[in-house]
Each structure stands twice: as structure tokens, then as C-alpha cells.
Amino acid sequence: MNRPNIFIAMAIAAIPTMLIVIGIFGPFLTDPLYMYSGLGIDVGSSLLPGLPTIDPNIGTTSLALGARAAFDVLSGHLPLWNHFEGLGAPLLGEMQSAALFPPTWLLALPHGQVIEHALLQALAGTGTYLFLRAFGLRKGAALAAALLFEVNGVFAWLRNAIFNPVAFLPWLFLTVESLRAVAIAEDSPSRRLPPICLGAAMAALALYAGFPEQVYLYSLLLIGWVVFRSVGMAAPQIRRFILNLLMTALLAFALSAPLLLTFAEFLPEAALSGHGENGFQEVWLTPAALLQYLMPYVYGPIFNSPVPATSSVWSTTGGYIGFMPVVLAFAGIFLTDRRSVKIFLVVWIVIAIGVSHGLPGVYQAFMALPLTQIVAFFRYLNPSWIFCFVFLAALFLDRAPDLPRPILKRVMLCAVAAALLSVALAAVPALPSVGDLWKAATRTHAGFLIGAFVAVTLLSGATIWASHLVRTGRVSIMLSVLLVGEATAWFLVPYLSYPRTGTLNTDSVAFLKSNIGFQRVAETTNHRLGPNYGSLFGIATLHYDDLPAPQRTADYIRNHLDPYANPTVFQPWFPYLEPEQQADREKLFLERLPRYAQAGVKYVLGGPGLGSETPIRLKPQGHTPHAVATGEWVEMSGRLPFGPDMTVSEVSLLVATYGNTANGRAKVTLCAQGDCSDGGSDIGLTQDNSLLTVGLGHPVRIAADQDYTVRFEKLDGERPLALWIRPKADATPFSAAGPTGPLKDGYAPELRFTTQAGPMPVHRSPTMVVYEIPGVRDYVSAEGCTLTPVTRDRVDAVCTRPSTLVRLEVHMRGWRATVNGKPVPVGMSDDTFQTVELPAGAAQVEFTYAPTGMNAALTMAGGALLLILAVLAHGIGVCLAGSIRGWPERASAPGRATR
Known part of the structure; x- marks a missing residue:
């Protein structure tokens, strides 16, 4: 490899390598476990508010399910089934796990996801570079475009399975270009086989990457590119071209046979949520998202807008392009060379963005295509039109060094003006949202809003300055620096929302793995293992978040356990329920614990006092803290309302620990009819604004309509805590007093009793309590x-x-x-x-x-893989042999020293 090629390889690898270093050594905690697993303790200290990604499936599916597949593969098993999700679910056929996608297997390593993402970014950059070089562009232009695409807006915002197939889009363009070239040259089969095999491998990898929606949508662009590149070819050349493409597709199909078979067999038995029937008919993006394409953070950090209209934009958008690529794209359009290619790219950009925003006529025509009504086109068309912008920018950078200074200045002035006009037009529908954001803005949001327009102004000025003052031969370099610099800056912004501090609660995971056997775990709101994370740790978890999911599992859960459950997102908390529905759901959960036991659920993950009863009703509002310093106490006296007797094993009180700084030990004593029992608890293990639970030395029985007393004492520790008190909601007899006298008139602490009739706590950790359900049915x-x-x-x-x-x-x-x-x-x-x-x-x-026909599919895939490896190995061998034979002549050529 000569020096320029070494430099190019190093340049393409530079940004991914930097991201690996950040992911492994910090200063940010980029592992999704800290934010999405439910195991994070004191996670925080991010430099920016908001989230680092718009999709938590970076952990829920990509990490949790992908790691499960990696463990299966590395233990010598085909990752066909996942016992740890719901009542069991297909793993390979579920697709999003990317179970047989080789980069997924890196998830078995520490920091494997960081390495996987960096590898895919480098792959995307390399493919872009090779395609543009095959298309005839200079190395500098191809390199700038490669760096731009490897930090594109999809990679920046979506780091889950959506991420994976994007890396193969430029490789598939390269395949089309290579097969066209060999068809025109009338090359022999031995010359056609390498690009056919490389293209088949890349197409199969795009499918194995785990997000078929993405592949389908950008395949529409590829089909258009094939048709476009066929124009002007002779009929025999077109036949050879199409034959080469068909051979590539057939070989890719053979290589993908195990995946396609499992997916096809799963679909008839799957719950598809909005992806069934006409799920996305008449769904498109708000016009306010147009401004975000050009100014990615004009509305502030991800999911951190105080204005609902701008906050909702994050939920449906799927990436951005930035300002400089638009400037250079316009500059390329204003030049007359390669006009037909530019028209093709512009047409696709208009179609893709128009469809995403419901442009009349364009939208209806697009929706007439097969399957478009069941894919989220408004979010997943972004990679294709972003790639078109990258291509247009590269076309201009390739031409820029040859432009006379007057033409260059005129073109760049027009391009900047057109880009600024695009910003203005995109800002018009966004003005109401921007106005509301400005009124409600914090200092951070105001800074992002102002900074977005300042960045556009500075980039415009720098572009014009470069075209006027920089030497003509270096204008392309300067513009490339601005292009890649802006893209890299926008790409790194979400990293500032990653936490910098935090630890993981591994105690609960260790307890469950040691004691659960073949039974299952269920979860509760705010005290849970994140969705699908049981798959990561090998703990069978009833709750799941997956698409597709087994329909029979969804039906069983809705009919027997939880009537509010969503078929594909069965979680304890669901954002679309009304508060009354959520309260009813939590009540039903406790009432139906015996039914959960019949589904094999042995343990429930909850907070302190799960299933506990409140001896006194309080109003939902009016929380006030009552501080308790070391040596102080609060004594409560009350009478159990009419109802069943209670045999109390634990007492809980809602406390504030002042940002988890309170320390020391607390003691609680419960007395009824002369029977007293006490217990202690470490205050430092209690999370802020949660229940402090104390187990009693022995259960105390309180009969209906009987008096009881509870004494809470803070025994030691330097930092105080507070009991949250609220107004009483009824006239049930109750009083509370401390060393200085009664508490606030009409107020009472939030007191709860855990009875022996409910689930029994068997393990405690800072993030959750593990409860055991009696009468569990064996697996x-x-x-x-x-x-x-x-x-x-x-x-x-x-x-x-x-x-x-x-x-x-x-x-x-x-x-x-x-x-x-x-x-x-x-x-x-x-x-x-x-x-x-x-x-x-x-x-x-x-x-x-195993799906029917799996052995045949594996045989087919194995044969295709052997053929591809043999052809590619032969091609590499020929290249190396040529390099070795030519080395003495190159080494002794004029201007080179000989060894």
C-alpha cells in the first residue's frame, strides 16, 4: 500500500478510533447499562441535559438481544430462540437482534457496542470512498465525502439496529458501479465474479444487520440508480448488467436464506403493532422538522425541549444533514458538469423529504409502492437522501480545483445564498415553535437557539472567504475542512448528554441468576430491569419490548395477566395510559400475582413496600419535608381503619435524602396491644424521594379498629434526612409529633405497612427489592x-x-x-x-x-459463503502477487532509494 493510500486509510479510521477511545476510557459513560437497564446508581454529571440518542433501543434491542445472540454463537449454538424474553421468542427471526451479523458478536466483549459502532462507521466511510473513486472522483473529494458519511446524522441520533444497515448503502452503490463497468467492458466470468461476490456479501450483511425497513427503503434508491445507470448503454451491455445484478441478488438470497426463512416463518404468528395492515397511512413529519435537518440542535439537546411541539419532533425524525453539505450540494448543482447525475440525486432528495412530510402527489405516488404503508418511511428514508447530499457535495469538491477564480466566487456566493434561503424557508413553518421555545427557554435552550444561527452565519462567512482569498488549489481543502468539521461537531454534541458518573447495581442480577432457576421475573414501575435486559444477563423476564413479538404471548398476557398490555411493548409503565388507567393497572397487578405465578413468575422486582397497605389516607398534593437530624425522632399514633386485620412484617416511610447525601442508621419500632417489634436500616442505601423500609424483628398483628404506634429514630450519621408529610384525606385518628412538638397541623408522614399476605421481600439493593411470589408453577x-x-x-x-x-x-x-x-x-x-x-x-x-427447511437453508448459505470467500481470496491473492512482482521496479524507479 503506497503512502497516499495509507494516509486515506488512517484518515477514515481516525474518527471511529477516537470514538472507541472515548467509549472505553471516558470521560463519558457510553454503555447503555447506565441509562436504560434500571441498574444505574447515582448516574449523572452530564455536561448537557437531554439524552444521547433519540431511541433507547440502543440498549433494549441492540445491546440486550444482540448480546444474547453473541453469547449463543460463541457457545456454539445457532441463535434461533430466546428463552429469556416474555414466554420465549424467536431470536434470529426477530431481526433486530442482528443475531448472525458478525459485528454483533463483538457485544460479548466489554465495550463491544462502542467497537461495533466504530467498525460500522469506518465501513461506511470506506464504502463511500471506494464508490466515489470508482465513479471517477478525485481522492480528496472522495475522502471528504467518506468522512462526512461516517458521521452522518443517522449515526449521530440513532445508535440501535437502525444504525447497522446504513453502513452498507455505499457498498451497494459500489456494487452497481462495478457490475456496470464489467458489463460495458464485456469482461470474462472470472472478472465478473469478484464484484458479484462482494456485492452479494454486502447485500446479505445489510439484511443480517437487523433492520429490514431500512434496507427496503434505500433499495428503492438503488433500483432507481440501476435504471439511471442503464441509460445510454447498448442493449447487450444492459442484458449483461442486469444478469450480473440478478446473479448478485441470487447469491445474496442464498447467503441470507437462514435469516429470511426464520423471519418468514415468524411473521404469521407475530404481533406487528403499527407495522401491520396500513399502520403508517397518513403519517408524516411536522414541517418544524425541516429546520432541524439544517440546524440539528436548534431546538436544544435531544428530548430536552420545554415546548411540546418541538419535543415531539425528536420522536419521529431520523437524522439530519447540516448546513455545509447543503451549501456544497447547491454549488455542485450550479455547475454544468455531470448534470444528469445531479438531477437524479436532487429528484430523490425531493421525493424522500417530500414523502416524509406528506407532500401532495409525491406522497400518494410513493404510498402506492408495495409495503410502504407498513414501514416508518418518515424516519427511515433519511439515510438515502443524506447519502445523495454527500454525493452532491463530493461532485462539487471534485470539480472545485479546476474552476477559475471568478467562476468559483460566483458559484459559492450563489450556493451560500441558496442555502440561506433554504434555512429561511425551513424556518417559516417552525416560527411558532421557535417563538414558544424562546419564551420558555432556559439559558441552555437560548444558547442552542442562538448558536444554531451563529453557526450558519460563521459557516457562510468562512465559505465565502475561502472562495475569495484562499489559493485556488486549496479551496477544496478548506471547504472539506469546513464540511467535515461541522459534521463532526454535530455528531459529538449528543456525547455531552452521556453521564460522567455512576455505578451499576450488580447485586440484584447476581441474586436472580443464583436463585431463579428456570422460572421468570416480573417487573413494576420505576423498579425494574430494563426491557429485554434479562436476555443480556440470562434471566427470564416476562416483560419485554420487541417488534415483532409472538402474538400468542401477547394474547395470553392480555387475557390472563394485564388487560392494558401493549402486544409489542409489555412494560410496567406505558406512556399512553391515563393516570386512572395506570392506577387500575397497578392494582390489578397486585391482585393477579397468583396468575403471574401460574405463568412461571417466581420473583417480582419492585420498590420498597410493594403491595404494602396505607393505614392512613393522604391527599395527593401538598408534600412538605420534615427534617430529622441525628438523635431526633418522630412518633406516630393511629388507629387501623375498619377492615381486615394486618400482620405487619415491615414498616416504610417516604423520605428525602437530599440528593442521596443522607447517611447513618434509622430505627423503627411498631407497637400494638403491648406487642412491640423493631428493626434498623442503612439510610445510605435508600434512594432520594423513595420509601425507606425497615424489616421488623418479628411480625406484629394489628386488629381492625385497634390503636398502634410507630416510632422513627435517626440513630447516627452526619447528614440529616426528611420525612415527606402530606395533608390527611379523611378523619381517621392519627397524630405525629417530634422532639419539638406536633408536626404541621393536619399533616402526616406517608406510612405503609407490609403484611405477610403480600409478596415477601427476599433481596434488597439500592435500585430495587426482589419479592418472591408463593405458589409458583414450575417451568x-x-x-x-x-x-x-x-x-x-x-x-x-x-x-x-x-x-x-x-x-x-x-x-x-x-x-x-x-x-x-x-x-x-x-x-x-x-x-x-x-x-x-x-x-x-x-x-x-x-x-x-428450528423453522422447517432450516438445514437446507444453512446448506445453501454455507455453499454461498464458501464460494464468496474463495473468489475474494483469489482476488486478494492476485492483487498481492501483482504488488510483489512490481515491487523491484517501483523500488528502483527514479526518485526512490533502493534497498
């Missing part, structure tokens, strides 16, 4: 049998008579079973769970999951 059961589960998929049974084994795994096509090595039918219980008939005596039962 496998059969009447009259002794069962020994060896793994989730293998059970040893000894039965006194023929029986039916029930396995609490969702029934889906693809599941098979053998008893003593002989195939047996897999039946169904409760219209959900798997069953197998057992004979009397000893039996070994094994379950396997």
Missing part, C-alpha cells in the same frame, strides 16, 4: 412424574403412569420434541404453552426449535 410439570430439568430444552422424567408434560414456553411453529429419541407431537395448553405426552417409566425429553 415443567407433569402429574404423577418426577421431573429433573437438565436445561431449558431437556428434561429427565420418571412417571408412575402415562402423563402430560407442560412446559411454560410459548408454542410456535418450529418447535419439535423427542421422547427417548423418538419424535412426538408438541401440543398446547391454555392455548399458549407447550405439552408433550409422557409414557410410564423413565423418559428423556428434548425440545428443539
Whole structure:
């Protein structure tokens, strides 16, 4: 490799390498575990408010499900099924896990996701560079475009599975260009095979990358590019071109066969949410998003706007382009060279952005295409039109060094004016939102709003200065620096919203892994393992967030457990419920714990006092802190309202720890009818504005309409805490006093009693309490049998008579079973769970999951992979051999020293 090529490779790798260093060594905690897993403790100290990404699926699907797949692959198993999600779910067929996507396997390593993202960015940059060089552009222009695309707006804002396929878009353009070239040259099959194999590999990787919506949408651009590049070719050349493309597609299909088969078999049994039928008909972006394409943070940091209209923009947008690419794109358009290519790119930009914003005529025509009504085009068309802007900018940078100074100055002035006019036009529909934002702005938001316009002004001035004063030969370099500098700055802004401090609560994970066996965990609001993170840790978790998800699982949950559950986002908290619905949902959860136990749920993750009862009703508003210093106490006296007796095992009080700074030990004593019991708790383990729970030495029984007393004492510690007190909501007898006398008149602490009738706490950590549900149903059961589960998929049974084994795994096509090595039918219980008939005596039962035809698909993919590797290895060998043969002549050429 000669020196210029080494420099180019280093330049393309520079930004991804920097991001790896930041991700591993800081100063930011970029691991999604800190923000999205529910295990973070004291996570904070970010330099900017807001979030580092617009999609938490960076952790929920990409990390959690991807890591599960990586662990399966590295342990020698095909990642076909995930036992740890819901009632079980396909893993490869679910797609978003990117289970057989090689970069996903990096997730098994510490900081693997950072390395994966950096690798994909470098891959995107390399593909862009090679395509533009194959198209005939200079190295400098191709390099600037490569650096621009590897920090594009999709990569900046969406770091989940959407991220993955974007890296292969330029490689597929390169494939089309290469196959066109060999078709025109009438090359032999040996010359056609390398680009065919490379293109097939890249197309298959784009599918394995885990986001088919993205691939489908940018394939529409690729199809248009194929048609466009066919214009002007002779008929025999077109036939060879199309034949080469068909061979590439056929080979890619063979290589992707296992993925496509599992996905196709899963879909008929899947819940698809808005992606079914006409889910995205008449859905498009607000015009306010247009300004954000050019000024990415005009509305402030991600999801941190005080104005609902601008905050909602973040939920649906999918990336930006920035100002300088638009300037250079206009400059390229104003030049007359390669006009047809520029027209094609501009047409696609207008179509893609127009469709995303519901442009009449364009939108209706686009929606007539297959599948467009079930894909989120308004969010996922962005990579294709962003790439078109990158291409246009590169076309101008390639031409700029050859332009006479007067033409260059005139073109750049017009380009800057056109870009500023674009900003003005985009600002018109955004004015109401910008005005509301300015009125409600904090210093941060005002700074971002002003900074966006200042940045555009400075970039405009720098562009005009460069075209007027910089030497003609260096104008392209100066413009490239402005282009890449702006893109890199915008790309790094979300990093400032990552936390810089925090720790992870691993105690709860360790407890669950050691004690859960083959049973499941359920979660509660604010005290949970984040959605799908059970898959990461190998803990079967009933709650999930996935698309698609098994329809049979969704039906079981809605019919038996939670009528408010969403089919694809079954979480304890759902933003679309009214407060009354959420309260009813939480009440039903506690009432239906026995039903959860029948679904194999052994543990519930909750806060202190889950299922506890309040002996006194308080009004929902009017919180006031009552400080308690070391040595002080608060004594409460009350009478249990008419109702069932209570046998109290824990007492909880809502406390403020002043930003988790309170320390020392607290003591609580409960007395009723002369029976007293006390216990202590470490205040430092209690999170701010949460319940401080104290377990009693022995349970205390309080009969209905009986008096009780509770004494709370702060025994030691330098920093105080406070009890939150609120106005009483009824006339139930209750009083509270401290060393200085009664508390505020009519106010009472938020007091709760945990009774033995509810779930029992078995483990505590700073972020959650683990409760055990009595009467849990075993993962496998059969009447009259002794069962020994060896793994989730293998059970040893000894039965006194023929029986039916029930396995609490969702029934889906693809599941098979053998008893003593002989195939047996897999039946169904409760219209959900798997069953197998057992004979009397000893039996070994094994379950396997694989879609019908999986062996044939694997054979097909293996053959395609061997062919691709052989062809590419031969091509690399030929290149290396040529380099070695030519080395002596190059080494002894004039101007070079010989060894």
C-alpha cells in the first residue's frame, strides 16, 4: 500500500478510533447499562441535559438481544430462540437482534457496542470512498465525502439496529458501479465474479444487520440508480448488467436464506403493532422538522425541549444533514458538469423529504409502492437522501480545483445564498415553535437557539472567504475542512448528554441468576430491569419490548395477566395510559400475582413496600419535608381503619435524602396491644424521594379498629434526612409529633405497612427489592412424574403412569420434541404453552426449535459463503502477487532509494 493510500486509510479510521477511545476510557459513560437497564446508581454529571440518542433501543434491542445472540454463537449454538424474553421468542427471526451479523458478536466483549459502532462507521466511510473513486472522483473529494458519511446524522441520533444497515448503502452503490463497468467492458466470468461476490456479501450483511425497513427503503434508491445507470448503454451491455445484478441478488438470497426463512416463518404468528395492515397511512413529519435537518440542535439537546411541539419532533425524525453539505450540494448543482447525475440525486432528495412530510402527489405516488404503508418511511428514508447530499457535495469538491477564480466566487456566493434561503424557508413553518421555545427557554435552550444561527452565519462567512482569498488549489481543502468539521461537531454534541458518573447495581442480577432457576421475573414501575435486559444477563423476564413479538404471548398476557398490555411493548409503565388507567393497572397487578405465578413468575422486582397497605389516607398534593437530624425522632399514633386485620412484617416511610447525601442508621419500632417489634436500616442505601423500609424483628398483628404506634429514630450519621408529610384525606385518628412538638397541623408522614399476605421481600439493593411470589408453577410439570430439568430444552422424567408434560414456553411453529429419541407431537395448553405426552417409566425429553427447511437453508448459505470467500481470496491473492512482482521496479524507479 503506497503512502497516499495509507494516509486515506488512517484518515477514515481516525474518527471511529477516537470514538472507541472515548467509549472505553471516558470521560463519558457510553454503555447503555447506565441509562436504560434500571441498574444505574447515582448516574449523572452530564455536561448537557437531554439524552444521547433519540431511541433507547440502543440498549433494549441492540445491546440486550444482540448480546444474547453473541453469547449463543460463541457457545456454539445457532441463535434461533430466546428463552429469556416474555414466554420465549424467536431470536434470529426477530431481526433486530442482528443475531448472525458478525459485528454483533463483538457485544460479548466489554465495550463491544462502542467497537461495533466504530467498525460500522469506518465501513461506511470506506464504502463511500471506494464508490466515489470508482465513479471517477478525485481522492480528496472522495475522502471528504467518506468522512462526512461516517458521521452522518443517522449515526449521530440513532445508535440501535437502525444504525447497522446504513453502513452498507455505499457498498451497494459500489456494487452497481462495478457490475456496470464489467458489463460495458464485456469482461470474462472470472472478472465478473469478484464484484458479484462482494456485492452479494454486502447485500446479505445489510439484511443480517437487523433492520429490514431500512434496507427496503434505500433499495428503492438503488433500483432507481440501476435504471439511471442503464441509460445510454447498448442493449447487450444492459442484458449483461442486469444478469450480473440478478446473479448478485441470487447469491445474496442464498447467503441470507437462514435469516429470511426464520423471519418468514415468524411473521404469521407475530404481533406487528403499527407495522401491520396500513399502520403508517397518513403519517408524516411536522414541517418544524425541516429546520432541524439544517440546524440539528436548534431546538436544544435531544428530548430536552420545554415546548411540546418541538419535543415531539425528536420522536419521529431520523437524522439530519447540516448546513455545509447543503451549501456544497447547491454549488455542485450550479455547475454544468455531470448534470444528469445531479438531477437524479436532487429528484430523490425531493421525493424522500417530500414523502416524509406528506407532500401532495409525491406522497400518494410513493404510498402506492408495495409495503410502504407498513414501514416508518418518515424516519427511515433519511439515510438515502443524506447519502445523495454527500454525493452532491463530493461532485462539487471534485470539480472545485479546476474552476477559475471568478467562476468559483460566483458559484459559492450563489450556493451560500441558496442555502440561506433554504434555512429561511425551513424556518417559516417552525416560527411558532421557535417563538414558544424562546419564551420558555432556559439559558441552555437560548444558547442552542442562538448558536444554531451563529453557526450558519460563521459557516457562510468562512465559505465565502475561502472562495475569495484562499489559493485556488486549496479551496477544496478548506471547504472539506469546513464540511467535515461541522459534521463532526454535530455528531459529538449528543456525547455531552452521556453521564460522567455512576455505578451499576450488580447485586440484584447476581441474586436472580443464583436463585431463579428456570422460572421468570416480573417487573413494576420505576423498579425494574430494563426491557429485554434479562436476555443480556440470562434471566427470564416476562416483560419485554420487541417488534415483532409472538402474538400468542401477547394474547395470553392480555387475557390472563394485564388487560392494558401493549402486544409489542409489555412494560410496567406505558406512556399512553391515563393516570386512572395506570392506577387500575397497578392494582390489578397486585391482585393477579397468583396468575403471574401460574405463568412461571417466581420473583417480582419492585420498590420498597410493594403491595404494602396505607393505614392512613393522604391527599395527593401538598408534600412538605420534615427534617430529622441525628438523635431526633418522630412518633406516630393511629388507629387501623375498619377492615381486615394486618400482620405487619415491615414498616416504610417516604423520605428525602437530599440528593442521596443522607447517611447513618434509622430505627423503627411498631407497637400494638403491648406487642412491640423493631428493626434498623442503612439510610445510605435508600434512594432520594423513595420509601425507606425497615424489616421488623418479628411480625406484629394489628386488629381492625385497634390503636398502634410507630416510632422513627435517626440513630447516627452526619447528614440529616426528611420525612415527606402530606395533608390527611379523611378523619381517621392519627397524630405525629417530634422532639419539638406536633408536626404541621393536619399533616402526616406517608406510612405503609407490609403484611405477610403480600409478596415477601427476599433481596434488597439500592435500585430495587426482589419479592418472591408463593405458589409458583414450575417451568415443567407433569402429574404423577418426577421431573429433573437438565436445561431449558431437556428434561429427565420418571412417571408412575402415562402423563402430560407442560412446559411454560410459548408454542410456535418450529418447535419439535423427542421422547427417548423418538419424535412426538408438541401440543398446547391454555392455548399458549407447550405439552408433550409422557409414557410410564423413565423418559428423556428434548425440545428443539428450528423453522422447517432450516438445514437446507444453512446448506445453501454455507455453499454461498464458501464460494464468496474463495473468489475474494483469489482476488486478494492476485492483487498481492501483482504488488510483489512490481515491487523491484517501483523500488528502483527514479526518485526512490533502493534497498
